[in-house]
Amino acid sequence: MIKKKKLKPSKELPSGFEDRQEKVLLIRDFVISNIKEVMIKYGFQYLETPSFEYTDSIGKFLPDKDRPGEGVFSFKDDNKWLSLRYDLTAPLARYVAKNFNEIPKPFKRYQLGTVWRNEKPGPGRYREFLQFDADYVGTKNLQADAELCILISEILEKCGLDKADYTVKISSRKFTDKLFEKLKIKSKYKISTALRALDKIDRLGWEEVRKLLGEGRKDKSGDYTEGANLKKDQIKLIENALDNKMSDSEDVLEIIKIFEAYNFKNYKFDPSVIRGLEYYTGPIFEVNLNFEVKNLKGKTIQFGSIGGGGRYDSLVSNFGNLDCPATGISIGLDRLVFALMQKKDFNIKVVRPLIICVFDKSKTKEYVEILNKLREADISSEIYPGEGKLKKQMEYANKIESPFVIFYGDDEIKKNEVKLRNLKTGEESSIKIENLVDEIKKII
RNA sequence: GCACGGGUAGCUCAGUUGGUUAGAGCAGCGGUUUGUGGAACCGAAGGUCGACAGUUCGAAUCUGUCCCCGUGUACCA
Numbered sequence: 001m002i003k004k005k006k007l008k009p010s011k012e013l014p015s016g017f018e019d020r021q022e023k024v025l026l027i028r029d030f031v032i033s034n035i036k037e038v039m040i041k042y043g044f045q046y047l048e049t050p051s052f053e054y055t056d057s058i059g060k061f062l063p064d065k066d067r068p069g070e071g072v073f074s075f076k077d078d079n080k081w082l083s084l085r086y087d088l089t090a091p092l093a094r095y096v097a098k099n100f101n102e103i104p105k106p107f108k109r110y111q112l113g114t115v116w117r118n119e120k121p122g123p124g125r126y127r128e129f130l131q132f133d134a135d136y137v138g139t140k141n142l143q144a145d146a147e148l149c150i151l152i153s154e155i156l157e158k159c160g161l162d163k164a165d166y167t168v169k170i171s172s173r174k175f176t177d178k179l180f181e182k183l184k185i186k187s188k189y190k191i192s193t194a195l196r197a198l199d200k201i202d203r204l205g206w207e208e209v210r211k212l213l214g215e216g217r218k219d220k221s222g223d224y225t226e227g228a229n230l231k232k233d234q235i236k237l238i239e240n241a242l243d244n245k246m247s248d249s250e251d252v253l254e255i256i257k258i259f260e261a262y263n264f265k266n267y268k269f270d271p272s273v274i275r276g277l278e279y280y281t282g283p284i285f286e287v288n289l290n291f292e293v294k295n296l297k298g299k300t301i302q303f304g305s306i307g308g309g310g311r312y313d314s315l316v317s318n319f320g321n322l323d324c325p326a327t328g329i330s331i332g333l334d335r336l337v338f339a340l341m342q343k344k345d346f347n348i349k350v351v352r353p354l355i356i357c358v359f360d361k362s363k364t365k366e367y368v369e370i371l372n373k374l375r376e377a378d379i380s381s382e383i384y385p386g387e388g389k390l391k392k393q394m395e396y397a398n399k400i401e402s403p404f405v406i407f408y409g410d411d412e413i414k415k416n417e418v419k420l421r422n423l424k425t426g427e428e429s430s431i432k433i434e435n436l437v438d439e440i441k442k443i444i
Numbered sequence: 445g446c447a448c449g450g451g452u453a454g455c456u457c458a459g460u461u462g463g464u465u466a467g468a469g470c471a472g473c474g475g476u477u478u479g480u481g482g483a484a485c486c487g488a489a490g491g492u493c494g495a496c497a498g499u500u501c502g503a504a505u506c507u508g509u510c511c512c513c514g515u516g517u518a519c520c521a
Contacts, residue, residue, distance in 0.1 A: 010512095011454090012512075012513080015512085015513075058521085071519085071520060071521075072521090086520090086521075087521080089521095090521080117520075119519080119520060120445090120518095120519090120520095122515085122516090123514095123515080196518095196519090217517095219447085219516065219517045219518090223445095223446050223447050223516080223517045223518070224446085224517095225517075225518065276520075276521065278521045279521065357479085357480085359479070389478060389479090390478085390479055390480055390481095391478090391479095391480070391481075392481095393480085393481085394480055394481035394482090395481050395482085396481085397481065398481040398482050399481085399482090405480080405481085407479070407480080409479060410479095411479085419479095421480070421481090423481070423482085424482095426480095426481090426482090428480090
């Protein structure tokens, strides 16, 4: 026999995927319950769509690639390409197109769901994450856009953030369209390169962005990025237009008016908000946090936005000849939770069971009697689920941070009582069986 | 994709100019009272040093290729 190397399965996670543990999940649940309350208050319907869609219905199809739409996870099923959704907006558009006659117009829905992106992960950026999405479909009324910004603020404040902790930035695709028109910049390449450069002002600053608008930029690792090759005076004019924090874009002005009617103040017009290039057609928004966020090693990181959105008046019409304007906003919940945990001390109560120690397996019936009394009173409890000596059972109780351990051995059974040990203080007390539930309810 | 850094025990890491059987701390397992945890002590166990090829009497260490991870940068509907 030839000895072959045993191939062990890898215990590593695919890059960009994470195990999420209880503490984080409980805070995420808290955020989700706040979201649901706010959405009900604002009159939205709850919707769920599947994780997979046909590839051509969730994004652009790239016919020259063997694998459709780089950036999504796809596989071929029965000769048709399927992909995991990369956001909740495209599936919504598909849903609206499919159910166009049945749904009310306007249609307001919210959705919570996992989305997947087949991209290189980075600090705080995963390839699988939970997204929250709220959309108004079938209305051009800019009150919808304004309400989205307001409702996001309400959610954030419900989660414990102050007004100073975040800013809703708004702009409009029309602002930059107008600007480039004025400067007679017509090349699509130049416009998209310039937009991407402007999107980086927050992170890189004007000095670097000027290079990206001009000839190009070399980053500190030595990598070179081609620039938009604009002329110096054009760059200057762009800079001036963006520094002048007043919008000349009608949709932005109207939204600001609506904000005033709602007495909503925590917004900022910021023309450097760009957000993707493809489907937004009008107002765009972005939600930024104003406090420092540290990574797991304690290093302060550029956290970027936790969410954003905008108006996409032509997305639904891609599915057919449907005239259907829409606007939406989304939040990356995992990122929000990560930041919230650093800002606020959540004393989320993690419930741990009381443990009934096992002295003798043949006494299981007696243990179960105690267990049933506790569980009937909704007290989290268990009979020690492993095997081993009392020492091991105590170590287990300690490790899972159980509040109390119950001893119900021969001595106690004879006296019709249990011994209760407080794992924090080490105190022990004897309690008659009939008083057990009441006594425990008192101290827990 | 591009650039730089890194892959040694379950985890965090050390390993000197290439030299016998590759080390530590923590965790885990057993014990120091078989009815008492969080501390301490003792003991045993745990690794084809990311993969493959090459140089060499000899490779965790040098060279090449590939894979994976991290950071920056680009892309991101």
